[in-house]
Amino acid sequence: MIKRDINRVDANRRTILNPARKQFATKAVEGEYTHRLNFYKDTPKGDITLEQFEQWAIDRLRVLAELEACQFRNKNSVETAAHMKPLLDKYLPLSASTLNSPSIQSERQKDHYSHFILRLAFSSTEDLRRRFARVETSLFRIRFQADDARERQSFVENMGLEWETVGDEEKMALSEELRAAGGGYPKRMEDESWFKVDWEKVPELVEGRRVFLKGGKAYVPGREQLGLVVPEFNSRLEKALEVTSRALPRLDEDDRLTPILNHLSQNFTTPDASYNSSTTSLHGADISARNVDGLSSSFPICMQHLHRSLRRDAHLKHYGRLQYTLFLKGIGLNLEECLVFWRTGFSKITDDQFNKEYRYNVRHAYGDVGGDGNRRGNGYSPFSCQKILMEHPPGPGEAHGCPYRHFSMDNLSALLQQVGVKDQEVLRGVKEDKEKQKFHLACNRVFDYVHKQEIKKVKDDGTWTSNQLETLVHPNEYFKRSYLLKNLDKVPKVEQGDVEMKG
Known part of the structure; x- marks a missing residue:
């Protein structure tokens, strides 16, 4: 996995891929995309920048991951199409030919290229190939059903x-x-x-x-x-993925592309999300050290477990402190309040010991010390679910990580029941998600159960869109959405409308 946040692309890295190595050999022809639908039988032929390579793939991955989440939540075709429409409009728009939109060709080019980039990323194993074919087929089905009848018939006739x-x-x-x-x-x-x-x-x-x-x-x-x-689309794609998998060992490795492709395939375990303080902060909420206990009921269980461990042991080891400190920073706890929180939490040690052994690390996480090497003085960003899942698995005596991944099912079930999740059907669903390594879907399943009445209310009232209820992939997003749902009568409507995490 590359260490930098893949969602943050360096604007200076707009390098065209090396002509001796690039997969897309000649300049794309303007107007070559006759139809909105695509069987992806022709390899892309234009030059693209490394920035486009990354961003187009990330945008498509967001769509596919959310579509897979719909499948695991057993949404029917109508519900899935309605849920996916705003996400498709945002990340992979495809205007109909009849609209004569000036962006038609660029939209279709992005769709074409992003498919082939992810085809490279997801051809390495049978499981990835099977999942990729399944969700791409589902995406094609949604688009086929939504397409203009005459355009659709023209596409079918043209396919021969x-x-x-x-x-x-x-x-x-x-x-x-x-x-x-x-x-x-x-x-x-x-x-x-x-x-x-x-x-x-x-x-x-x-x-x-x-x-x-x-x-x-x-x-x-x-x-x-x-x-x-x-079925024809699915059959052709499965065959194409097999061909790509056999070709992968023969591809020239580009030291810029290989880590990107690896990172994309890892993100299919759980989609990554970048942190944006402007979209996760809660204006007007009392986020203070004295209120963390009360706020913790809106934390995801990874953070609830850290909070409970701290209160029980009056201590957390290094990665637990780091994971929890950055989460608290992300919910809006300022540096001074965070220092108060940790000092009172470490109740069994002296002020001198706390100042010598722990104070500096909290300040460093916030960017108060550490200089330019520490995110230019802004500190570090809260961990996404993907980062928590993939990096630094917990060892003996450590409380960080993701309980859905790192706990045994018995311990996970016990923790969920401690925080109020006792419905046997939900627990069975979590067990199935865990066995299938759909850890973020298990977390979303619990969120939906805990907030089922509030979610029903905002859906019935039409006050929240499906965009605002898409799959959670960041602990801080979990907290904000939970807090807003639990305080529907207290939080201004403008604040509720800003619940979405930016990618």
């Missing part, structure tokens, strides 16, 4: 898919069978077009008994076109 149109003579000869397969529809055979395709290509339609089978062919009505196109 291996379907055979059923002629009028054959259609009439099989009219009873076709009508039976369609549940009595259509009443007039000339009102529906039909296609023949190998039955293995449309397993969903066969399973749903929505086609007529004869001689190894599935007769598919035109209204079921989605069931033809989506």
